[in-house]
Amino acid sequence: MKSAPDDTRKSLRRLAERIRARRTVNLFLKQPVSRKLILDAIEVARWAPNHHVTEPWHFYLLGKETIAKSVELTRQIVTERKGQKKGDFKAEAAAERPGWLVVSCVRSTDDLKQQEDYASCCCAIQNLMLYLSEAGLASKWSTGAITRDQRFFDLLGIDSDKAFIAGLIFYGYPKITPQQKRREVSAITSELP
Numbered sequence: 001m002k003s004a005p006d007d008t009r010k011s012l013r014r015l016a017e018r019i020r021a022r023r024t025v026n027l028f029l030k031q032p033v034s035r036k037l038i039l040d041a042i043e044v045a046r047w048a049p050n051h052h053v054t055e056p057w058h059f060y061l062l063g064k065e066t067i068a069k070s071v072e073l074t075r076q077i078v079t080e081r082k083g084q085k086k087g088d089f090k091a092e093a094a095a096e097r098p099g100w101l102v103v104s105c106v107r108s109t110d111d112l113k114q115q116e117d118y119a120s121c122c123c124a125i126q127n128l129m130l131y132l133s134e135a136g137l138a139s140k141w142s143t144g145a146i147t148r149d150q151r152f153f154d155l156l157g158i159d160s161d162k163a164f165i166a167g168l169i170f171y172g173y174p175k176i177t178p179q180q181k182r183r184e185v186s187a188i189t190s191e192l193p
């Protein structure tokens with residue numbers, strides 16, 4: 001069998017390395033991120049596989065004012081659940097995150113459609129995070145308590161009867177990139193005759 005040409009092998013290696021190298025990052029530099037870059041990432045995100053092409057996602061790009069309100073809401077939510085000290089700590093950490101993007105998914109009363117739509121939103125988020133990673137940025141996909149809090153929906157203008165939040169994506173230039181491990185392919189693969 002003919003092997004792939006050199007440039008194809010190189011681009012495959014590059015693609016694989018990008019997927020492996022993307023990491024969830026907690027600590028970001030203060031350096032701002034261009035709005036154009038995020039809009040480009042959203043443009044790529046929407047090419048996710050999507051059964052029946054329902055395009056169930058919506059992207060909310062938070063500006064300074066909304067981020068500040070979200071930080072205060074984080075303080076409030078965590079304080080209500082875990083006390084003032086923890087609330088202040090979480091709010092401080094949240095305030096350090098330069099970019100905030102929320103991805104919502106359309107609600108469905110049909111279980112299968114809901115599952116498939118959510119799966120597509122997750123694929124779209126991965127597309128977005130890989131694009132940012134290739135651009136030298138990092139991200140963190142969060143499904144923390146704020147993503148299920150009605151006050152956050154109200155702040156963003158999302159009708160919680162019609163959509164839910166698939167992810168709150170923090171993004172920015174990474175300060176510290178953690179390491180990760182995965183199990184061996186042989187441990188997660190069964191080859192059938």
Ligand SMILES: Cc1cc2nc3c(=O)[nH]c(=O)nc-3n(C[C@H](O)[C@H](O)[C@H](O)COP(=O)(O)O)c2cc1C
Binds near residue numbers: 023024143144180
């Ligand atoms: C649906 C989903 C929800 C997540 N929610 C959180 C979260 O709330 N808090 C958090 O610290 N990480 C969250 N993560 C990130 C995972 O913890 C992270 O992907 C995992 O530790 C593996 O690290 P990696 O992304 O660097 O490979 C979430 C990831 C996914 C896919």
